[in-house]
Amino acid sequence: MTWFSTNRKAAPVALVSALAMICLSSCTSAAAPGSTDPAASGQCSKVTALVNDVQNPWNATLAQGMTDQATKLGVNLTIQNAAGVISTQTSQLQQAVTSKPDGILLQATESDGLVPAVKIANRSSVPVVTVNANVGQGADVVTFVGVDQKDYGIALAKLVEEALPNGGNVAVIQGVVGNPVEIDRTEGINETFAANPSIKVVTTVTDSWNNADNLAAVQDLLAKYPKGTLDAVVAEGPEMYVGAQYAASIGRNDVKFIAGDYPLEVKAAIEAGHLYGTILQDGATIGARSLDDLCSHITGKSVPTPTDFIDLPSITSKNVATFQTSWHW
Template sequence: MKWRTTTQRRAVIPAAAIAGITLTAALAGCSSGTASNTTGAAASGTCSNVTALVNDIQNPWNGTLASGMKTKADELGVNLTIQNAGGVVSDQTSQLQQAITSNPDGILLQATESTGLVPGVKLANKASVPVVTVNANIGEGADVVTFVGVDQKDYGIALAKLVEQALPNGGKVAIIQGVVGNPVEIDRTEGINETFAANPSIDVVATVTDSWNNADNLAVVQDLLAKYPAGQLDAVVAEGPEMYVGAKYATSIGRTDVKFIAGDFPIEVKEAIESGDLYGTVLQDGATIGAQAVTDLCAHVEGKSVPTPTDFLDLPSITSENVSQYDTTWNW
């Protein structure tokens, strides 16, 4: 999943991925909330008209999410309208209210904020419009069919396991958090810390933040490598794809003694694994999540059962050993 960052990182969305998507609201510049109450009661009808509300489609990972929704909707013969909130909760609230008024067969919601969208989803409940939350959930108080995405704590555990794989004899490790206080950051950090706490051979020497931003990642990696010379730092794990920037810098100054682990799988991360700059990453595939969300919503509308309260997807780890088995089309 991705979050709005500063303008120092330019979002790049492949044109082919977005072609044919209907966008409503001005384009501009995620967090995963707590699990909401869910309803397993299925409707019984035809899934032909769906509205998807995306946090910020200018964010490259969200672009892959939207393209996955579009591809699956086309496959199922569903008319899909995608609206972009530009990361603004008030805009998404208005979009949700408007979507309910248009009476679609269902709504896909990547929430801009966990609690702020609860009243809007309650309105959808009252109007009997089913809602599936995608990648970013809402808080307690409203009913959704299911949440489609990944378990962010498991994501953190997978990152930590990659570190342990890279350091079979243990070592000194630095953790780079994303946006501190973001629900996704909290869950990923919890997974990392719990895993390391159970492994006495891992010594966490520093915990810093780069706010999921390329420029900040470079700055914190420069600081870490200056503070911890060879022999005092064995690995650095970041909670997002921006880790490729710091890893490339480390290679450029000859610090090949440090292993670097990233999250997610844009083109830059794949290339960094292939070149040896990055040890590995955890794949949270936006297109797969988007496609599954459409599948689950339409299954519900057509009276079929869907996994509840969550439909978690797998989080494969990628290293040089299996990177050739995976492809990617988006940039960070």
């Protein structure tokens, strides 16, 4: 029996059930979103959050952050799960507008495809705050809360450069190709490496942010590139810990592995020396701040626009003891 995991842990059933619906009540309507003038002062009492896929453990932390903040603020919050399907999320957004919430939190399944649905919210004067994954041009949103995903990709590439001070051959593992987050992270990685002649990207593959696919990708990479021909592998998500554990189990300590995000498994892999490092993107903080910003807008307070970014610290063996985490991937 191998000791490394290949199955990503789903969000706890109790959490998913609790997030399915947290209360409905009447509410006052908000001012038009995206206006340069403050929103008309009103009550932030009824909010709908549309999450890309709540079965994704990181998205579950995002939703939990929204839920915890809703409890603190006394907001009746409904969370709907699109399961990664844009047609589902489009329908959910249209139905949410019909229910006349004070506002909508939207983690987009697709950037450009959701623009028409957001425009429906705009015409109905329902403010929309985008969270973690933004929508394309033409849609009017109050602000985007999350991280600069291109900066995230740059930070991943910088970790590779730190791990390989003399340069080397690097493989890039993308997440879900076409997802707004993947597009921006890949752009940041590619631009950073393009400016560094000591780094050569020998191949780009995908694992769709999936543990089993990451393992398969790493197995293929290590079979194709024997010792001395591959120096680092960087993935755009936390699933990289699986491939890194596999590499350690077969003695491929010649390759440095870099992950994204910080579940307990990534923390343990850094402590064990299997992963060189990762980038911390705190989902709970993003979820809480998104509701804060939406309610601030609804009640006439100022909100950072057009973006409200949180920090992206890098974590390696040098500082891993400083950063705690509590979620699984």
